[in-house]
Amino acid sequence: MSVKQALLALLADGDRYGYQLRAAFEEATGGVWPLNIGQVYTTLDRLERDGLVSRSEADDARQVHYGLTDAGHQEAATWWTTPVELGSPSRDDAALKIALAVSMPEVDTARVIQVQRAAVLSRMQDLTRARHASGDRDSAWALVADAMIFRAEAEVRWLDHTAARLANGDIEPGADARAATTFSLADGHVAAESRK
Amino acid sequence: MSAQTVGDGSGADPEIVLSMRDVSKAYGDGDGRVHALRRVSLDVAAGEMVAVMGTSGSGKSTLLSIAGAMVTPDAGEVTVAGVPIEGASARGRARVRRELVGFVFQDFNLIPALTVIENVALPLDLDGASRATARSEARRALAAVGMRERGKDFPDDLSGGQRQRVAIARAMVGQRRLVLADEPTGALDSVTGDRVLSVLRSMADQGSAVVLVTHDARHAAWADRIVHLADGTILEEARAARPEQLLTGEPR
Numbered sequence A: 001m002s003v004k005q006a007l008l009a010l011l012a013d014g015d016r017y018g019y020q021l022r023a024a025f026e027e028a029t030g031g032v033w034p035l036n037i038g039q040v041y042t043t044l045d046r047l048e049r050d051g052l053v054s055r056s057e058a059d060d061a062r063q064v065h066y067g068l069t070d071a072g073h074q075e076a077a078t079w080w081t082t083p084v085e086l087g088s089p090s091r092d093d094a095a096l097k098i099a100l101a102v103s104m105p106e107v108d109t110a111r112v113i114q115v116q117r118a119a120v121l122s123r124m125q126d127l128t129r130a131r132h133a134s135g136d137r138d139s140a141w142a143l144v145a146d147a148m149i150f151r152a153e154a155e156v157r158w159l160d161h162t163a164a165r166l167a168n169g170d171i172e173p174g175a176d177a178r179a180a181t182t183f184s185l186a187d188g189h190v191a192a193e194s195r196k
Numbered sequence B: 001m002s003a004q005t006v007g008d009g010s011g012a013d014p015e016i017v018l019s020m021r022d023v024s025k026a027y028g029d030g031d032g033r034v035h036a037l038r039r040v041s042l043d044v045a046a047g048e049m050v051a052v053m054g055t056s057g058s059g060k061s062t063l064l065s066i067a068g069a070m071v072t073p074d075a076g077e078v079t080v081a082g083v084p085i086e087g088a089s090a091r092g093r094a095r096v097r098r099e100l101v102g103f104v105f106q107d108f109n110l111i112p113a114l115t116v117i118e119n120v121a122l123p124l125d126l127d128g129a130s131r132a133t134a135r136s137e138a139r140r141a142l143a144a145v146g147m148r149e150r151g152k153d154f155p156d157d158l159s160g161g162q163r164q165r166v167a168i169a170r171a172m173v174g175q176r177r178l179v180l181a182d183e184p185t186g187a188l189d190s191v192t193g194d195r196v197l198s199v200l201r202s203m204a205d206q207g208s209a210v211v212l213v214t215h216d217a218r219h220a221a222w223a224d225r226i227v228h229l230a231d232g233t234i235l236e237e238a239r240a241a242r243p244e245q246l247l248t249g250e251p252r
C-alpha cells in the first residue's frame, strides 16, 4: 500500500492538515489499514522535500495545511492512469511451505494443504460475516473486504488445484527437488533459466 | 488460536434438524463398485448453515440426496426433524420430502408446463395451502431472488441463471425445516450468486437448517461450518469464529 500515493491523491482533492489527512485516508479505506499520525508527517516531509507538497503557515488554530504543488498534481494524476506496481510479489509463505513439503518425502503434503485450506476458509467465513453484517452501507469497507475475500478464494482454488494434482500423481512427493529450471522474479518480469 | 474448537457459546443446544450417523452408500458391484459415501456423520441444527465442498465425484450430491430422503443409504441412520428415514415407507419418505425439505437441485427440476409462479407455489399447493396464500408467498419468494416480474413466464422463457433463481424461490416457500441446495450458484454471475447466498443465509437465520453443496469457497464462506468431502469421507471442517474474533485480523 503506497501511503505516499494515497496522500497525494487525497491532497489533490483540497488542502488538508495532518489529522484531516489521516481521517480521510481511513474513511476511504474502511479503516482496514490504520495509519499513525507520525507516518503521515514523515510522508508529508518527504513529499515536501521532493517538491510535490508545500505547507502553509500555521493558521489561527495553529494547524499547518498541506497542499500539492504543480508537480504534485501531476504526480497524483499519473497515479490513476498507471497500474499498481506488480514488482516482485511479496514472498508467498504458503507456496513456500508447500513447495518444501513436496520436496520432503516424510512430510504428508496433503495434510499440510488441508490445514492451510481450513485456516483460509475460516478467515473467509469471518470476512464474509463482517462484510455482510455491514451490508453496503459502508461501501469503503465492503470494497476492501471483497478484495480480501476474492484473494482468499484464489488461495483456496490454488490449494485445491495443488491437492488434486498431488492426488492424481502429477506431483511426485520427494521427487528430485533440484528443478531443471530456475525462475526468478525481478522488476515484474519472470525470467527462466535452464540448468543444463 | 484454534477456530476449530470454538463453540457458539449460546447456551442451550439448538435442535438438530438433520442427523446423519455413519451413513454409507455404494453404487454398482464387483470391480465397478463405487463407494460414494463411507460412514459419514453430519448433524445440522436449526438456524445453521453447513457448506459441503469436495472434488467432482466425492459424494456431495449423494449426501444431499440421502439427507433429502430421495436415496436410501446402504447403512447408517438418518433423521430429519426427528423423523427416522430408514424405517419409513415410501409414502412416509415422500411426506418428509414434501413437508420438511426444500430442494434446489443441480439441474433445477422446474416443471415446464407450469408458469414460474405456479412452479414456486407448487410445494404450498401440495401442502394444501389456500390458493391466495400460496400465490402471495410465491410472489414474496420470487421478489427475494429478483424475479418478481417473471411470474407469468414459463421456465423455457428464462435464462439458466434465472431458472436457478426460480428453483431457489421454490425451495424458500413454506419455511421448510431443512433446505438442501446442490450447486445453486452454478450458472450465476458473482453478484447474482451473492444474492442467492444471502437468501439461503437468511433462511438459516430464520430457523431452517441449510446444507449447501458448492465448489465456490466464497459461497461456502457464508456457512457456519464447512465440511470437505473426499472419496466419500469427511476430511476437515472449518467453522466461523466467534463474533468477537471478527475484524481482529492483523492490518497489512
Ligand SMILES: Nc1ncnc2c1ncn2[C@@H]1O[C@H](COP(=O)(O)OP(=O)(O)OP(=O)(O)O)[C@@H](O)[C@H]1O
Pocket (backbone or CB within 6 Å): B027, B028, B034, B035, B036, B054, B055, B056, B057, B058, B059, B060, B061, B062, B063
Ligand atoms: N445413480 C448412480 N449410479 C452409479 N453411480 C453413481 C450414481 N450416483 C452417483 N454415483 C457415483 O458416486 C460417486 C459420487 O457421486 P456424486 O454425484 O455424489 O458426486 P458429487 O460430489 O456430487 O460430484 P459433482 O461435483 O461432479 O456433482 C461418483 O463416483 C458417481 O459416479
Ligand SMILES: [Mg+2]
Pocket (backbone or CB within 6 Å): B060, B061, B062, B106, B182
Ligand atoms: Mg453433484
